[in-house]
Amino acid sequence: MALSLFLHVLGVVVWVGGMFFAYMALRPVAASVLEPPLRLTLWAGVFGKFFPWVWASVALILLTGLHMLVKVGGMAASHYAMAMLVLGVVMMLIFAHVFFAPYTKLKRAVGEQNWKAGGAALAQIRMLIGINLSLGLLTIAVVFLGRGLV
Template sequence: MLLTALLLLLHLLAAAFWVGGMALMQWAVRPAAAQTLEPPERLRFMAATLGRFLNGVRVAIVVLLASGVGMVLLGGGPGGMHWGVHAMVALGLVMIGLYGHLRRTPFAQLERAVAAGDWSAAAQRLPVIRRLVNVNLALGVAVFAAAVLGPAL
């Protein structure tokens, strides 16, 4: 019982970090940077901030996967899980795939462009990243909804 509760705590903390961090980036950090920083500084700031956040998300994904598998195994395996758990797993795997794509392609391109001082190329990556983060944020909210509402439906 205590092990399951600890796994759930880790799972919730990791999910809150990821989903909450995306909301913070979209609704606070990005608009504030656009409002207060000139393009070169803004692009350097966003690349550095996103890099730190994405590193944290990498850790959160490991925690989510490990704690999720642990809870499923302690709960009797996937066959005994409520449909909401299966929905969380499916949505979470899509989120991880989008994270991997974001990390390997548009974010890597942003980092290279910022390092080269190519501000035009760097600026073109931010809307792509923003769209991917918006999709993942919506999926993350759906995961929370499946977790909370699934057992009631």
């Protein structure tokens, strides 16, 4: 269980921490100092480096989470464990949508130097990452505050 918990938390730190950094630090600076062509090119490159880590984190979080859930009683697990599972799966689905839809559009737009389409794709990614970051922080709160409620 200790190894599963460590790997689970490691995946969460990489994913949620990366979203927090990108959304709260990189995004406002990039928006204030870079013109759209450079900003969109930067984001396409950043996501190209970050998203493989997110895929690895998603797999790690899902596998270790299910392993720990089975070890503590499966569906008889606590309500907060079930809440974590539901929130995590919603986050994973949102990420998959980001990766296969707006991120694909962003890469194509940058390659074609279509800055208007790239801006629209980036705006959609920004909104969805904001939602996922909020869900990730909520999930972390459920982990620590939920234990005190049961």
